[in-house]
Amino acid sequence: MRIAVLGTGMVGRTLAAGLHGIGNEVVIGTRDPSATLSREGTDGFGTWAAAHPDVAVATFAEATDGADLVVNALNGEVSAAVIGGAGIAAGTVLLDVSNPLDSASGFPPNLFVSNTDSLAERLQRAFPDLRVVKGLHTMTAHLMTGPQALAGGDFSTFICGDDPAAKQLVTGILTQLGHTDVIDLGDLAGARGTEATMLLWLRLYQVLGTADFTFKVVR
Amino acid sequence: MRIAVLGTGMVGRTLAAGLHGIGNEVVIGTRDPSATLSREGTDGFGTWAAAHPDVAVATFAEATDGADLVVNALNGEVSAAVIGGAGIAAGTVLLDVSNPLDSASGFPPNLFVSNTDSLAERLQRAFPDLRVVKGLHTMTAHLMTGPQALAGGDFSTFICGDDPAAKQLVTGILTQLGHTDVIDLGDLAGARGTEATMLLWLRLYQVLGTADFTFKVVR
Numbered sequence: 001m002r003i004a005v006l007g008t009g010m011v012g013r014t015l016a017a018g019l020h021g022i023g024n025e026v027v028i029g030t031r032d033p034s035a036t037l038s039r040e041g042t043d044g045f046g047t048w049a050a051a052h053p054d055v056a057v058a059t060f061a062e063a064t065d066g067a068d069l070v071v072n073a074l075n076g077e078v079s080a081a082v083i084g085g086a087g088i089a090a091g092t093v094l095l096d097v098s099n100p101l102d103s104a105s106g107f108p109p110n111l112f113v114s115n116t117d118s119l120a121e122r123l124q125r126a127f128p129d130l131r132v133v134k135g136l137h138t139m140t141a142h143l144m145t146g147p148q149a150l151a152g153g154d155f156s157t158f159i160c161g162d163d164p165a166a167k168q169l170v171t172g173i174l175t176q177l178g179h180t181d182v183i184d185l186g187d188l189a190g191a192r193g194t195e196a197t198m199l200l201w202l203r204l205y206q207v208l209g210t211a212d213f214t215f216k217v218v219r
Numbered sequence: 220m221r222i223a224v225l226g227t228g229m230v231g232r233t234l235a236a237g238l239h240g241i242g243n244e245v246v247i248g249t250r251d252p253s254a255t256l257s258r259e260g261t262d263g264f265g266t267w268a269a270a271h272p273d274v275a276v277a278t279f280a281e282a283t284d285g286a287d288l289v290v291n292a293l294n295g296e297v298s299a300a301v302i303g304g305a306g307i308a309a310g311t312v313l314l315d316v317s318n319p320l321d322s323a324s325g326f327p328p329n330l331f332v333s334n335t336d337s338l339a340e341r342l343q344r345a346f347p348d349l350r351v352v353k354g355l356h357t358m359t360a361h362l363m364t365g366p367q368a369l370a371g372g373d374f375s376t377f378i379c380g381d382d383p384a385a386k387q388l389v390t391g392i393l394t395q396l397g398h399t400d401v402i403d404l405g406d407l408a409g410a411r412g413t414e415a416t417m418l419l420w421l422r423l424y425q426v427l428g429t430a431d432f433t434f435k436v437v438r
Contacts, residue, residue, distance in 0.1 A: 115329050116324075154437060184426065197412075200412030212438060214437055215434050217427075219427060
């Protein structure tokens with residue numbers, strides 16, 4: 001499968017490497033590839049890209065051209081603008097892993113959409129030709145692609161979306177990555193619930209002093 | 220300890236019986252005790268009260284008079300009005316187990332306060348002389364008092380509040396009830412996170428077809 005990952009931060013990098021690791025052709029999309037690749041230093045994208053030569057880097061439009069799956073690993077606040085600018089083909093599955101964090105609200109951040117709406121639903125309304133699936137955003141990056149690293153993967157991973165076939169495609173990928181308890185929350189309005197867990201996640205991050213945790217639905 | 224439970228619904232009844240069961244003197248508060256006790260039938264409060272003669276029933280004001288702990292098991296929408304009318308003594312610990320469900324929004328309900336504020340914080344601001352602790356509201360009633368009934372109690376129970384001694388009192392009770400993973404989320408703003416999990420809880424209730432589940436923070 002050809003997968004485009006939008007976003008060059010920790011989440012985008014981790015997902016790109018992980019999705020390549022299970023046999024996909026992965027391209028990371030960024031606004032200006034040469035500028036992005038010129039960022040050196042320990043955390044610089046250029047340094048990371050040099051260590052991951054099998055992951056291509058291209059513009060947002062080039063990366064998404066011909067992709068079977070586009071992963072939104074962008075900051076929630078810029079997601080709609082970037083996705084709109086990428087010109088993604090109608091029918092493409094968009095896995096939205098972003099969170100609607102309001103960067104103007106300090107730490108811990110509030111959500112810029114919540115309760116009666118969600119970022120995932122906003123994206124679906126803005127791009128009705130895409131098939132949006134929300135998922136993976138309730139855990140830190142390395143658990144998205146390596147769930148076995150925490151309690152042997154004994155936790156829950158939520159997905160929701162309006163298109164059953166799109167959810168099936170995403171579920172297949174999650175299973176390949178090692179997620180053993182994928183819970184389908186139904187239509188995309190389920191994202192109101194999972195996005196709102198960020199408010200609890202951020203508190204737990206503060207009191208536990210680590211990002212190495214996530215939620216299990218005990219039942 | 221003398222405990223007043225406000226509310227005669229399933230949550231109030233279950234908490235009253237459970238808190239009596241671990242050795243407390245429990246009084247259920249209601250607007251009009253004789254009217255409440257006259258409700259017969261399978262689910263009627265009178266039927267329940269006859270089966271639980273050790274739990275007293277009194278007006279809100281009588282029930283809270285002299286109480287070491289008041290438990291708010293009321294509907295979120297009426298909580299502030301009832302607590303205000305009960306005339307609870309300054310310094311009393313109020314364990315708020317209610318949820319800010321907006322009954323006008325259909326099913327699943329939205330929250331009438333969320334994200335940048337919480338019902339628990341509203342109650343604390345309205346009654347600054349009380350010591351509000353939020354807790355137990357992320358699970359169905361019988362798990363509040365009998366956590367061992369689900370996965371041997373292997374799940375998380377959240378508390379938060381601005382008064383450390385009040386949280387210590389509540390934690391002691393939760394431990395007596397069998398809660399083994401009580402996570403202190405810090406000050407009362409932590410309730411924004413736990414109250415928002417209702418949005419996820421209600422979705423899970425729909426797709427799992429049972430209320431017998433809750434969350435574990437896997438770490």
